[in-house]
Structures are given as structure tokens and as C-alpha cells.
Amino acid sequence: MKALILVGGFGTRLRPLTLSVPKPLVDFCNKPILLHQVEALVKAGVKHVILAVSYMSDMLEKEMKEQEKRLGIRISMSHEKEPLGTAGPLALAKDFLTENSEPFFVLNSDVICDFPFEEMVHFHRHQGQEGTIVVTKVEEPSKYGVVMYEAETGKIQRFVEKPQVFVSNKINSGLYIFCPSILDRIQLRPTSIEKEIFPAMAQEGKLFAMELQGFWMDIGQPKDFLTGMCLYLQSVRQKHPEWLHTGPGFVGNVLVDPTAKIGENCCIGPNVTIGPGVTVEDGVRIKRCTIMKGSRIRSHSWLESSIVGWSSAVGQWVRMENVAVLGEDVIVNDELYLNGANVLPHKCIAESVPEPRIIM
């Protein structure tokens, strides 16, 4: 089987992290976002993954060459010269997708969930129709496009964009499985699959919805990245509790790379990810944070709801909160307060940032 992953865009919403690496390579819970998806696809029997990419593809290509070997699958790159929306990349990758007549997966690269690829195949085969989209339940459907479908069969009736009155709480989760015949509907030009292709398929009764069990999050921006981390760690707690770090000074779900060093009298957690080679000195309090590879958190600092990018250094008695995000190789001097600061890579911060802002 094959899968097309829509990598696309510049990942501007996940800046400053995406100024250093393309979004799919940003570490989410100590693994690049893309690998969460690729590994789940491999587990479901996918042998060929096609990445629809547009920028920084050299870095991505190099990384994927290694993963190709490690996972024993084929990974192809499909380069967009101009943005093609969410449907155009299918037309661009047509040659790959029509190498055989099997159905193929399509997924947005921002999505983190319990990937239900095997169930999707079963559901799709059972329906015998052109396409299946996975839907997920959300609390505030008015922010999304909702999907209306027959409860028993899953047959999609229509889509309602940002409904003002409640019509449904199921939204498109960005995971699909299609028969190759869908490609006849798509031309090689910028096209939205959600707005232009799906409504037509639904009208013909050829599009079905499968409900996602378990968590789902679009982690395309820092705030949601952290929420997604909490959900992911909770699912790790259920499926692989042995991956989580426990012991005195650890609270709740905490993921710590074995090469990280944690000092004494710290209190870490709940919901913390600490990457490889990270040093956390004594007396540090961290909750609801991601600390990426090679960073150092100096003693007595306090971090909440923040992301510390690769190889950064946070000084002593620093307080970071309210979705403060440090890009790669940022230095925060001692005793500063960063409230919602978005710090671009390679900066040295010498003054507090008491209100959320971007530090160029």
C-alpha cells in the first residue's frame, strides 16, 4: 500500500521552530512529527510513502533516506513548484499513486492521533466506495468545517464550514483513504480537496466517514503542539506506561530520553517531554513543556506551557510561561521572566519579556 503525506507550506504557524527545520522534522515527544505518521503507516503495511513537499526539502530528503533504510520501505519526494493546495499534490503524485490499483492513504502532516490506518482499510473495503475520511469529535465545532453523515452507514451528506448553530460535532481529521479513481476528479492546479473535491464526491454518495477513537490534535501551532503532547503522553500512559519516567520528583506523564540528565530536588511533570542530551540542573520545576535535544535548563528555574528549542540554554531562576517558545540555540540569561515570548533562533535574551511578543 501507499500513502501521500501533505507536507506543503512553510509551517509559519509553528515558527520559530520551523525556521531551523521543516515542520515534519520538528520533534514531537522526542520523535519528528513525520515519523509518528510514517511509523504508523509502516505498521499498517504501507510500503511506499510519498511526501508532497515545497520547502527545505533537502533536509527532509536526507533524513528520509535514512528512514527508508531503517524502516525498509520506499520514500519518494513529490516537489511542488508552486503551492497546489490540499488536492493539487495528488495530481502531481499521480504516477506514484497509480502504480497499482490499490487504495492509498492521504494525510495532513500536522495531525497527531492514534492513527487508525488498519481500521481505515477495513472500513473502506467494506463500503466499497471511492473515499473514506476519518472524522473526530471536537468540543467547539464552530471553529472548523463539520461533516454531516448517516450515523449507521457513515455516508456523508454534506459539509458545513464554521457552523454558527450546532449541526454536528464531527470534523474532518485530515486522514483519508481513496481509490485511485479519485485522481480523475483532480487537475494539476491549486485546488482545495475539502472545498472542491469532497462536496462533489459526497453528492454522488461516494464519500464515507469513519469515526476516530481516541485522541486527535492538529499540532500546527505551539499552543496546540503542547495540548497534543498532553494527549499523546496520556495515550502512552495507557499503551506503553513503561516508556514514561517515574520516581521521586516526577509527577504524571513525563517522557525523558535516556541520555538526558536531571538534577536533584527537581519537580518534573505532569506532561513534560525531555529530549536527548538535555541537562536539567538542580531544583528546577517543569510542567507541560517540551525541552528539545541538547538544551540546558539551569538550576531553580520554573517552566510551564513552554517549548525550549534545540541546543538552547535557560539561565538560573528564569520563569517561562504562557506558551513561550525558544527557537534553536537561544540563550536566556539568569533571573529573567518570559511570558509568552516567541524567540527566534540564535538570540541571546538579556531582558525580561513581561507580555507576549516576538523577539526577532
Next chain:
Amino acid sequence: MLKAVILIGGPQKGTRFRPLSFEVPKPLFPVAGVPMLQHHIEACSKVPNLKEILLIGFYQPNEALSRFLVTAQQEFKVAIRYLQEFSALGTGGGIYHFRDQILSGGPQAFFVMNADVCSEFPLLQMLEFQKQHENTHSYIMLGTTANRTQSLNYGCIVANTETQEVLHYVEKPSTFVSDIINCGIYLFAPTIFQHIAEVFQRNQQDIQLEENSSWQRTEVIRLEQDVFTALAGKCHLYVYKTDGFWSQIKSAGSAIYASRLYLSQYHTTHPERLAQTKVGGPTILGNVYIHPTAKVDSSAVLGPNVSVGMGVTIGAGVRVRESIILHGAILQDHSCVLNSIVGWDSTIGRWARVEGTPSDPNPNDPYAKIDSETLFREGKLTPSITILGCNVSIPAEVVILNSIVLPHKELSRSFKNQIIL
């Protein structure tokens, strides 16, 4: 024989010092570890032949003040008495009212000082300067240089550059007059009372002329506007200019600044009051005062400019900079206190951050003074030091930024730029 008078004001004064002045009369607020007034008294005790110090103010007699008087008399071996005004009489009215007390025993001269100033108190130099003028009827005021803009907030002195005679005096002018300002520290001869008496009599005549002037008591006399303005240019009043440190202590923020000045002076006057980094003790950066009864964990880092009061407990990994920690306060592990005053018996939880914004004078201008900032500007609380009143409790892990917390509050969350009633 010499005497000194310290004008300590009263409870209606010093509102800019709230909420700290709720607990203790402002003149007793600790600056660099000792009551503000004690710095004045120490300076007086070093003047030979200075036999008595009179505190004049309108505080009701209270235990804190009485206790201070007893201990200060024992420590400095000088007679100290408190004279209570029946109401606020102004800087001249108070000394005029108690002129008999001041003159009893026949002093040749006496100092008058405002309690809310912080200074090197060059009292011996002022005496020497008076001697040079060989005129026992001359009055000396201490002056210092300010920058042009800030001079407008003070009494401004124009003096003869050779003789230093005061030619002109104006209090808080609206346009620039002089960059020499009045420090609120004077050396008077007994004849000064003749000049104050003239003002008193003029006031009485004015009151008889005006029917509706009952609000103005004849006894209310301001040294600055009423006496100095009249004396200027009449060969009696001289200014002794000092380059030593000087600051007003109007707001709580200026108490932290004044502490810094006095702590720095301790290198020469009281090296024993400055804490040192020792094996098994906390790390000390710059000038720090720690009361001998305070318990400070060896992993804490204090300074520069930190004063730690009696019975304070400072836990492991605590950081304190540019702050005053009043007696009985508890700073729990990993907490961080910057540019703040932590009130008596207050508690700061683990990993909490208590931070203010300093209002220090421009460090690049040697003549800059601290601005006694107004609390609000354009309807918004101006960022200032954080002040926790007495017995305030700050929970673990929160941040209190640029806020004033009134006494006996138990906070349950973070606060920024707020006054918490």
C-alpha cells in the same frame, strides 16, 4: 554644647509609603537593616559635644517608637526625647513650638534634619564651615547638585559662588532656578527663632485680617517657603555643598535605593554589618545585610543590595536581589525575589517569583535623583517595585509582578500590575 532635632512627621504623612507605613511609623522603617532614623542618630552621636537629640512629630506615643528610643539611647549614649506636636505644624512650626526645649541648657547651635532623607550627614563639615564664617548667627543649609529637570521638584538655592551665601531660595519652582537643591539638613544658631517668630507674628496679623482663614493655623510655619525665602540675601543663610550621597525617601521604591546607598557606606562605617560569602553559608553578591537571627540556606544567592531582617527564613536555592526582606518573612525553596519589599511575617511559596521594576535614578547622570513616582499615570498603575504588606501569603509557583499587596492577604494566583486590596 550642641543639639539635634529630627523632624519625623506623623501618621497622615508618608502615604506614599503605604502599605508599609500601616505597620510601623515610616521613620522606623528599616533601611540597610536599621531604622531609617538610626542613620541620623548615628551621625549625631559622632559629633563631639552633641548632648541631646529631640524628635519632633505628631505620632501618638507608641510602643515601637518608645522601644526604639530606649535602645538607641543605650547604644549611642546620647539623650533622645520625643516631643509630640498637637497637630501638624510644618517644618518650622514644630521647632518654634518646642523652642524652649531646644534652647534649654543653652546650646550654641543645633542641627535640624528631616527624617525622610538618606545622607552621609556631613555634620562635622557643616560645623567647620560655620566656624569659617566666624559668624555665630549664620545658618547653614546642606545643599547638593541635581540635574536641571529634577531640580524643580526640590527647594532650589542660588548662592554666591565665593562666600556660599544664599542669595535666593525658592521651593519647587515651575521653571529652572538653580541646580543646587536643599537637602533638608540644617545647622541653626538659636537666633533662628527670631526669624521664625516674625513669620508667626505675620501669620497672626493675616488671620485677623481675613475672616475665613480659620483653616490656617498661626502656628503652621514652613521653614522652606516662609523662613528661608525671607532670609535669602540677608547675610545670614549659607549653603554647604556636599558631593556625598543623598536621597529623599518618599516612596517605598526609594527605600530600596536608600538601602543601596547606606549598604555601600557600610564599607567604611560598619564593615561588620556586611555579609560575606563563607564556607557553608549562602553566596553573597555585592552589599548584603543579614540580621544575625535570620536563617539562610547555604544554596541561596543574595545580593546585590539586599537587607534581610530579624528571624527571616530563606530556603534552599532562593534568589534575592535589590530587595528588603522584613522580619519574620519566609522565602521557601527556589523562590526568586527581585526589586521588592517583602513585608513582616509574609510567606513566599516554592518556585514563586516576586518581582518589581526599579525606579532608580539614571546611572549615567551623576546628579540624577530618584523620582518619587506617582502611583498612577494616565489611569494606569506605573510599574514599580513590588511590595508585599505584612503577613501576606504567596502560593507556590505563581508570579507577582509590579504589584502592591495590602496586609494580611492570602493570594491564590498570579498578579501583575495590580494593587491587591
